[in-house]
Amino acid sequence: MSAATPPSERRVSARIGAISESATLAVDAKAKALKAAGRPVIGFGAGEPDFPTPGYIVDAAVEACRNPKYHRYTPAGGLPELKAAIAEKTLRDSGYQVDASQILVTNGGKQAIYEAFAAILDPGDEVIVPAPYWTTYPESIRLAGGVPVEVVADETTGYRVSVEQLEAARTERTKVVLFVSPSNPTGAVYSEADAEAIGHWAVEHGLWVLTDEIYEHLVYGDAKFTSLPAIVPELRDKCIVVNGVAKTYAMTGWRVGWIVGPKDVVKAATNLQSHATSNVSNVAQIAALAAVSGDLDAVAEMRTAFDRRRHTIVRMLNEIDGVLCPEPEGAFYAYPSVKELLGKEIRGRRPATSVELAALILDEAEVAVVPGEAFGTPGYLRLSYALGDEDLVEGISRLQKLLGEAKA
Incomplete structure (x- = not known):
């Protein structure tokens, strides 16, 4: 119909x-x-x-199951100890210093992506989406009332878009640009220089950036992961980082992700989550705490x-x-x-x-x-x-x- x-x-x-x-x-x-x-x-x-999933993470979850403290509701935005650990992990891995109040723990990366877009998009706002893209991005944008605008890169550029392509797609309705490196589905990784150029372009035009860093630790050869808000500090007030434990720690089924962003946006997304799902499973959060607090072996x-x-x-x-x-x-x-x-x-x-x-x-x-x-x-x-x-x-x-x- x-x-x-x-x-x-x-x-x-x-x-x-x-x-x-x-x-x-x-x-x-x-x-x-x-x-x-x-x-x-x-x-x-x-x-x-x-x-x-590594054994020490599973052991932490088993212990959490036995603790009555975790048998009850906890804050919708995440366990305070997990949010603090995510802030420390973000500084350790990305060189990006944030406060726990800038973090929302979500039911996996997908919920983080949807809630981030929902928190900043109004009907008709455009989001520039480099393609090939992960299937969930445009659907989350549409569900939040936005309009995905695709910018296509192919194998001749290693599936990386240029600032010139992004600029050609920008209109008066553009509010957000999506930046994903390393990429799903292509495995493309942007150089620090190219990432920095995109970040400065976004700042120049007053655009928001949503950057998905879920594959941050899976880079090979001479490629290096670059966190956009770490290398372009001017972007931080309009940058939302999405991440999670799924890929780094083989925890896809545990469903723990997070948003890092400006406090007002994180508070708005937390309000949304308080009505949608409330807190993420406490057992999964304790498993995630063990993961992000541990080493990267x-x-x-x-x-x-x-x-x-x-x-x-x-x-x-x-x-x-x-x-x-x-x-x-x-x-x-x-x-x-x-x-x-x-x-x-x-x-x-x-x-x-x-x-x-x-x-x-x-x-x-x-x-x-x-x-x-x-x-x-x-x-x-x-x-x-x-x-x-x-x-x-x-x-x-x-x-x-x-x-x-x-x-x-």
């Missing part, structure tokens, strides 16, 4: 009905369902480390494995005719272009889009990948290399065999 349908006949609101299902979660769910049915599917869809181990897999997947993908895969510098995703394969015959089918190609790959090779349409750039596939080395090699070998059959 359309928005013009009389309210009495509209079963789902136009606002919620317009939201698309998360494509990455949908692919992961389908892959798991097929595996449960006995199919030897290898899934490259999920964006989560294949490592267990666990992520160093994961990073070594991801780096090894990064080289393997890029090499194997680039061995396929018609596939071009830049080397990602961060996160744990490869984002190859498959545009040259579209329209070619593969086992009697001619996929015209990357959606159709991903479906063919799942049917014929029993490999689950996410099509580029989910990230705003048709003609690409996203593959997470956060899976075991043997499965990775087997899965890409299946792709090599299948896609190697492509013919005009």
